[in-house]
Amino acid sequence: LPAVHCLSFGPQAGGGECCLLQLEPGLCAELEAGRSLVIRGEKDEHAVLCSKDKTYDMKIADTSNMLLFVPGCKTPEELNADPPSCNIIHSQIAGFSNNYWELRRCRPKLKKLRKLLMEVPYEGPDSQKDQTLTFSKYTTEDLLSLIQASEEEILHQLQVIDACKIEGYWRILDFEYEMKLLNHVTQLIDSESWPLSKVPLCACLEELGSLEPREMIEHILLSYGRKYVDDAGNVFFEMREDKICRAIAQMLLQNAVKFNLSEFEEVWQQSVPEGMTTRLEQLKGLALVDKSSRPETIFLLKVEDLPEDNQERFNSLFGIREKWTEVDITPYIQDLCAEKQTVGALLTKYARSSMLNGVKVYNSRRPI
Numbered sequence: 172l173p174a175v176h177c178l179s180f181g182p183q184a185g186g187g188e189c190c191l192l193q194l195e196p197g198l199c200a201e202l203e204a205g206r207s208l209v210i211r212g213e214k215d216e217h218a219v220l221c222s223k224d225k226t227y228d229m230k231i232a233d234t235s236n237m238l239l240f241v242p243g244c245k246t247p248e249e250l251n252a253d254p255p256s257c258n259i260i261h262s263q264i265a266g267f268s269n270n271y272w273e274l275r276r277c278r279p280k281l282k283k284l285r286k287l288l289m290e291v292p293y294e295g296p297d298s299q300k301d302q303t304l305t306f307s308k309y310t311t312e313d314l315l316s317l318i319q320a321s322e323e324e325i326l327h328q329l330q331v332i333d334a335c336k337i338e339g340y341w342r343i344l345d346f347e348y349e350m351k352l353l354n355h356v357t358q359l360i361d362s363e364s365w366p367l368s369k370v371p372l373c374a375c376l377e378e379l380g381s382l383e384p385r386e387m388i389e390h391i392l393l394s395y396g397r398k399y400v401d402d403a404g405n406v407f408f409e410m411r412e413d414k415i416c417r418a419i420a421q422m423l424l425q426n427a428v429k430f431n432l433s434e435f436e437e438v439w440q441q442s443v444p445e446g447m448t449t450r451l452e453q454l455k456g457l458a459l460v461d462k463s464s465r466p467e468t469i470f471l472l473k474v475e476d477l478p479e480d481n482q483e484r485f486n487s488l489f490g491i492r493e494k495w496t497e498v499d500i501t502p503y504i505q506d507l508c509a510e511k512q513t514v515g516a517l518l519t520k521y522a523r524s525s526m527l528n529g530v531k532v533y534n535s536r537r538p539i
Contacts (some may be wrong), residue, residue: 177294191238191271198222198274211319220274224323227274240266261403271508276510278318281328285343287317288334292345296384308340333394335386350422352391353415355379357444360410371395383477385505413453416443420454424471432460432467456502459492481507485521490536494525496532 192283198208210229212218220227241262277292291306300306308319311326318325333349334341334346344352360370375392376385392398395415396408419442440449451460456474460467463472471493478484488503501514508517516522522533 180346184521192220193232193273195199195274196356211316213317216280216319219277219280219319221319221321223319226277226279226320226324228277230273230275231270232273233270234268238268238271240268262516271292271347278507278509279324280321280479282475283320284320284325285332285475286319287314288341288343291349293335293337293342295351295387303515305393308342310340313533314341332533333390337386346389346421346425349391350418352382352383352387353395353418355382356391356395357415359379367410367412367444371399371411372407374407380383410444412447416447416453417451417457419443420449421457421471421473422465424458424469425492427470429461429468429470432469456505459499472503474506477503480523481517485535489522494527494532494534495522496530500533 176218190236192513194202203209204225205434210218211221218229220229241266244262260443273317287307287309294300307394314325315322320328331339333534334343336342356370356375356379359365359375360367363374365371370447371391372392376388392408395418396407396410398406407509419440423435423439424443425430436449438450444451454469457471458469460469477487484504484507488500496512497518499505504517505514508514519534521536524531524533526532
C-alpha cells in the first residue's frame with residue numbers, strides 16, 4: 172500500500188491471518204505519543220474508530236494481491252542502499268491479509284447522547300421520579316462506552332446541550348424546571364435593576380439559594396450567560412440575550428400546533444426580560460415560519476428532533492414542506508456537513524433545485 176501508514180494487529184506467530192488498519196499521519200503520531208485508539212459501537216451499530224478528538228468510519232477495502240507481513244522487511248530503496256550482496260535473504264512470514272480497514276473522518280454520532288440523557292430529565296431536588304424510580308444514570312465512562320464519538324467530542328456536546336453533573340452522573344434538566352430556574356434569575360435581575368451585562372454570582376446564590384440548590388442556580392447562569400471575573404476578583408455573568416429569547420419562544424410554542432406569527436411576535440416580546448429584543452433570527456433550527464399561509468404562522472421544529480442520517484433527514488424535511496429556500500433549510504442541515512463540506516454540496520447531492528417566483532427552491536430527488 173504505497174504512501175499509506177498502516178497498523179497491523181492479530182497473530183504474530185505461526186503465520187496466522189492479521190488485520191491491517193490504514194492510518195493517516197496524525198493518528199500515527201497519536202500512537203507514537205502513547206495515546207490510544209478505540210473502536211466503538213454496539214452490536215447493532217456500524218463500528219467507528221475514535222482518537223482523543225476525532226471519529227472515523229471503518230470500511231473494509233479488498234486488495235487484488237495477498238499482503239504478507241515480514242518482520243524487518245526492507246523496501247527496494249533500502250536494499251539498493253546496502254552494499255552489493257549476492258546472499259539470499261531468508262525471512263519468516265508473520266501474517267497475511269487480503270484486505271485492510273480504511274478509515275474516513277466522519278461526524279460523531281451524538282444524537283444518541285441526548286436521547287439517553289432525556290430518558291429521565293432532572294426535574295429538581297424534590298422530584299418524585301428521582302426518589303422512587305430506578306432508572307439508568309450515566310457517568311462519563313458510561314457515555315464513552317455507549318456513544319460513537321471521541322471523548323473530546325462527547326464532552327463538547329455535553330456543554331452544547333447544557334448537561335450538568337449531579338452526584339457524579341450526567342443529567343439534562345427538564346425544560347419546565349429549566350424555565351423555572353431561568354425565571355428566578357431574570358426576576359431577580361429585574362428587581363435588583365442589575366445590568367444584563369453584569370449579574371453577580373455571589374448575590375444570585377445568596378438570594379436564590381433558599382429556593383433552589385446553589386449548583387442549579389450557577390448551572391443556569393452558565394447555560395444562559397458568559398462567565399467573567401472583574402479586576403477585584405468578583406465573578407459576574409453577561410446574560411446571553413439570543414439564548415434567553417430563544418428559550419422563552421420555545422416555551423410559548425411548545426403547547427401550540429401553529430401560532431399566528433404577528434400575535435406570537437407580540438406575546439414573545441412581552442414575555443422576555445426588559446431590555447431584551449426578540450428577532451426571528453434567534454429561532455433558527457427551533458421554529459419555522461409558514462409564509463404561504465394567510466395569516467402567516469409559526470410552529471416548533473427543533474433540529475435535534477430530526478434524524479441523524481443524511482437521507483432520512485432530507486426525507487423528513489421534504490415530508491414537512493415540499494419546497495424549501497436555502498435560507499430556511501440551512502439551519503436544519505448545517506450539522507450534517509462533514510469536514511470541509513458545504514450546505515450547497517449537501518443540497519446538490521440530496522435535493523433538486525428549481526425556480527419559484529424568481530426564487531431558487533429545493534425539493535426532493537425522490538417521491539416522499
